[in-house]
Amino acid sequence: MTEALIGFGAMLVLIFLQVPIAYAMALIGLLGTAWLRSWPAAYSMAGGVVHESGFQYLLSVVPLFVLMGNLVTQAKLSRQLYAAAYAFLGHRKGGLAMSTIVACGGFGAVCGSSLATAATMCKVAYPEMRKLGYSEGLATGSIAAGGTLGILIPPSVVMVVYAVLTEQSIGKMFAAGILPGLVAIGFYMLAVRWTTWRQPDSGPPGVRMNWRQRLTALKEVWGVIVLFGIVMGGIYGGIFTATEAAGIGACGAFLFAWVRGRLSWAIFSEVLVESTRTTGMLFMVLIGAMIFANFINFTSMPAGLQDAVRQFNIHPTMVIVAICAIYVALGCVLESMSMVLLTVPVFFPLVRTLGFDPIWFGIIVVVVTEISFITPPVGLNVMVLRSLQPEVSIRTMFAGVFPFVVADLFRLAVLIAFPSITLLLPRYLG
Amino acid sequence: MNRTVSIAEVVLKIAAGTFLVALSVLTLLDVLGRYVFSMPVRGAVELTEALMVGIIFTGIVLATQARQHVTVDLLTMALGPRGRRVQQGFSLLVAASVSALLGAVTWSQAMSAREFGDKTTMLGIPMAPLMFFMSAFLFLNGFIHAAQLLGLFARRSESE
Numbered sequence: 001m002t003e004a005l006i007g008f009g010a011m012l013v014l015i016f017l018q019v020p021i022a023y024a025m026a027l028i029g030l031l032g033t034a035w036l037r038s039w040p041a042a043y044s045m046a047g048g049v050v051h052e053s054g055f056q057y058l059l060s061v062v063p064l065f066v067l068m069g070n071l072v073t074q075a076k077l078s079r080q081l082y083a084a085a086y087a088f089l090g091h092r093k094g095g096l097a098m099s100t101i102v103a104c105g106g107f108g109a110v111c112g113s114s115l116a117t118a119a120t121m122c123k124v125a126y127p128e129m130r131k132l133g134y135s136e137g138l139a140t141g142s143i144a145a146g147g148t149l150g151i152l153i154p155p156s157v158v159m160v161v162y163a164v165l166t167e168q169s170i171g172k173m174f175a176a177g178i179l180p181g182l183v184a185i186g187f188y189m190l191a192v193r194w195t196t197w198r199q200p201d202s203g204p205p206g207v208r209m210n211w212r213q214r215l216t217a218l219k220e221v222w223g224v225i226v227l228f229g230i231v232m233g234g235i236y237g238g239i240f241t242a243t244e245a246a247g248i249g250a251c252g253a254f255l256f257a258w259v260r261g262r263l264s265w266a267i268f269s270e271v272l273v274e275s276t277r278t279t280g281m282l283f284m285v286l287i288g289a290m291i292f293a294n295f296i297n298f299t300s301m302p303a304g305l306q307d308a309v310r311q312f313n314i315h316p317t318m319v320i321v322a323i324c325a326i327y328v329a330l331g332c333v334l335e336s337m338s339m340v341l342l343t344v345p346v347f348f349p350l351v352r353t354l355g356f357d358p359i360w361f362g363i364i365v366v367v368v369t370e371i372s373f374i375t376p377p378v379g380l381n382v383m384v385l386r387s388l389q390p391e392v393s394i395r396t397m398f399a400g401v402f403p404f405v406v407a408d409l410f411r412l413a414v415l416i417a418f419p420s421i422t423l424l425l426p427r428y429l430g
Numbered sequence: 431m432n433r434t435v436s437i438a439e440v441v442l443k444i445a446a447g448t449f450l451v452a453l454s455v456l457t458l459l460d461v462l463g464r465y466v467f468s469m470p471v472r473g474a475v476e477l478t479e480a481l482m483v484g485i486i487f488t489g490i491v492l493a494t495q496a497r498q499h500v501t502v503d504l505l506t507m508a509l510g511p512r513g514r515r516v517q518q519g520f521s522l523l524v525a526a527s528v529s530a531l532l533g534a535v536t537w538s539q540a541m542s543a544r545e546f547g548d549k550t551t552m553l554g555i556p557m558a559p560l561m562f563f564m565s566a567f568l569f570l571n572g573f574i575h576a577a578q579l580l581g582l583f584a585r586r587s588e589s590e
Binding site: 014015016017018019020021022023024026027030043044046047048050051053054055056057059060063064067239240243244246247248250251254269272273275276277278279280281283284285287333334335338378 | 443446447449450451453454455456457458460461465475478479481482483485486487488489490491492493494496498499500501502503505506517518520521524525527528529531532535536538539560561564568
């Protein structure tokens with residue numbers, strides 16, 4: 001146990017010295033294994049990890065879903081999504097913020113990244129909200145929070161990595177994300193209501209649209225519906241596997257962006273390079289985290305945790321609550337992918353021995369990492385918004401996002417208390 | 431020198447993009463082949479894996495070149511210019527060394543794959559060249575980090 005804690009400590013020191021997370025994990029993993037076993041053992045372990053990460057058929061979904069997300073972003077769907085949500089919700093108090101949340105959910109259905117969702121929606125939603133007199137806090141808060149739906153609503157890159165790490169079905173994992181995603185949208189709506197109730201000036205109502213206008217706006221988002229339908233319908237209709245769905249989705253997104261005339265040669269090549277770059281960055285983190293996880297598995301930590309839970313007779317739900325607390329704390333330092341890769345190998349065996357469903361735990365992990373996207377000091381979505389809207393102070397942003405963090409905590413409690421919300425769809429799908 | 435670097439960069443980007451397009455098209459052809467022509471692509475899984483090697487390792491190098499690896503600048507923001515340079519130098523040194531180390535471990539894996547003549551089961555693609563590719567790109571990645579480190583020193587002497 002001590003060795004593992006020293007390892008974690010050393011890794012955090014390196015990370016705080018701004019060594020890229022991937023390299024910090026790899027270095028400590030290598031040195032740690034050499035310390036516990038031998039240098040040749042560490043050497044061949046690292047070689048095995050690089051080899052395995054390279055030849056991973058299942059992980060081919062990662063570049064393909066990244067590519068699909070980037071193409072969809074280029075297709076400039078965000079504006080239509082926002083307009084459609086606005087047509088139904090805009091006339092309410094805080095209606096534009098609600099529209100932002102719903103549009104983010106829609107965007108998350110074709111994009112597996114929270115940062116991309118937040119960044120894309122920010123460009124469309126922020127100016128609209130400000131034009132109508134929305135407060136900076138509510139405007140940025142709703143975008144940052146809405147962005148987190150990107151990794152919960154399938155397809156989701158983090159879910160794929162969790163599923164591959166724990167040998168679960170990617171299809172079931174995706175199915176499990178749908179209802180919690182809808183619950184999240186519901187809770188976020190309540191957070192908007194709360195904000196406008198507390199500060200009535202923060203979110204004035206917009207113009208009410210008639211049903212004809214609403215249907216016209218809805219027609220504009222056919223592309224998102226078709227793309228989501230093909231990817232998810234293909235998986236659950238048994239037509240293709242989740243891995244293949246990613247390839248089909250990427251080709252579909254290409255066609256879609258091309259038909260809409262958004263894809264010049266220059267933009268397309270930039271999208272390809274950007275997607276490969278993101279993939280390289282994610283896989284470097286994957287390689288580093290796997291080397292580190294191997295070291296942790298050589299220590300007595302995983303078994304030690306199980307013994308401690310048994311010895312002190314800790315209630316299983318308390319263990320889950322403690323794990324969630326650790327995630328929120330880690331989220332202050334790490335981004336979602338490193339967090340999942342680092343912690344799942346440690347916590348997963350424990351959670352399994354306590355009898356929890358692995359798919360349910362996966363969703364809980366995704367939800368808590370989402371919370372870390374919007375909590376201070378380094379909530380990544382907030383940082384992205386800050387770079388896009390430098391005139392809004394970080395303090396205002398975190399204050400604006402606070403009601404959404406509270407909504408997230410309530411949602412987490414609901415998902416922990418009622419696992420059936422998560423597990424209903426995977427029972428019938430996947 | 432600069433010209434060589436920019437040509438190399440363009441070649442790398444073209445290669446990366448081609449691998450990614452090939453992967454998408456391969457999946458599409460495989461699914462279409464299975465349903466429309468009842469003839470899936472032979473060895474699609476192995477081809478996917480080979481393309482993944484290409485995408486991942488060119489991607490790692492491209493990410494390094496664009497300084498896109500995830501870092502945390504929570505504490506270092508507080509450092510002065512001198513402290514910051516030391517910290518950046520340290521971080522790049524660690525990155526270059528770890529990358530070279532990973533290149534070396536993969537090289538020995540590749541050597542043993544060549545010695546045993548490892549091949550994929552369906553198409554008989556030899557593993558060794560793919561693993562040498564992985565190793566070479568990890569070395570290249572380390573080299574880019576090292577070049578960034580040298581650049582840091584060069585800027586320092588210029589400013590003095």
